Amino acid sequence: xxxxxxxxxFRVLKTGQSMTLLCAQDMNHEYMYWYRQDPxxxxxLIHYSVGEGTTAKGEVPDGYNVSRLxxxxxxxxxxxxxxxxxxxxxxxxxxxxxxxxxxxxNGTRLTVT
Amino acid sequence: xxxxxxPEDQVNxxxxxxxxxxCTYSVSGNPYLFWYVQYPNRGxxxxxxxxxxxxxxKGSYGFEAEFNKSQTSFHLKKPSALVSDSALYFCAVRDNVxxxxxxxxxxxxxxxxx
Numbered sequence: 001x002x003x004x005x006x007x008x009x010f011r012v013l014k015t016g017q018s019m020t021l022l023c024a025q026d027m028n029h030e031y032m033y034w035y036r037q038d039p040x041x042x043x044x045l046i047h048y049s050v051g052e053g054t055t056a057k058g059e060v061p062d063g064y065n066v067s068r069l070x071x072x073x074x075x076x077x078x079x080x081x082x083x084x085x086x087x088x089x090x091x092x093x094x095x096x097x098x099x100x101x102x103x104x105x106n107g108t109r110l111t112v113t
Numbered sequence: 114x115x116x117x118x119x120p121e122d123q124v125n126x127x128x129x130x131x132x133x134x135x136c137t138y139s140v141s142g143n144p145y146l147f148w149y150v151q152y153p154n155r156g157x158x159x160x161x162x163x164x165x166x167x168x169x170x171k172g173s174y175g176f177e178a179e180f181n182k183s184q185t186s187f188h189l190k191k192p193s194a195l196v197s198d199s200a201l202y203f204c205a206v207r208d209n210v211x212x213x214x215x216x217x218x219x220x221x222x223x224x225x226x227x
């Protein structure tokens with residue numbers, strides 16, 4: 001019963017490098033989300049998806065891209081990392097019902113130097 | 114636009130005492146409210162929710178929350194705090210339209226003192 005799995009758990013990048021964060025869920029959820037968590041700012045939505053093949057921008061999408069080629073996977077890409085993208089990134093999923101809670105992965109801690 | 118406020122960055126309570134973590138919200142329609150808990154180096158975990166019905170909702174680990182429509186509040190409570198309750202708590206509201214956007218508060222750190 002894995003739930004939401006994120007890889008990697010930790011990563012250090014140099015400014016300008018690229019990387020992809022992987023998120024997989026095994027609950028057959030329609031909705032998937034990428035959040036970033038920064039001290040004192042709570043969680044901010046980067047991008048989200050309401051189904052396979054669909055993606056949309058959240059509150060802070062600049063510098064990130066996403067893809068959802070398969071229903072169970074949601075990928076977050078950083079094309080050219082910047083120090084401002086140092087953060088903890090969380091993936092979440094939910095059913096397409098307003099009463100459904102979000103299920104979160106354990107996060108990826110990214111440092112950009 | 115919907116919003117959530119958690120007015121306290123940190124709440125300290127002695128073990129065995131009752132605890133309250135405050136949350137107020139602003140929405141244009143019916144509120145769909147949630148509480149989540151985050152332990153160190155972990156993702157958020159769902160605690161409880163208010164959708165409709167009784168104003169007092171019960172959730173995991175002995176937590177409950179009181180919905181007050183007139184005060185637009187959804188405070189998290191527990192009758193007797195445990196040291197293991199020490200964590201970061203987030204209140205959230207979910208929209209009932211579109212992609213059902215979830216808005217989180219900034220979080221309240223609960224410290225239970227032995």
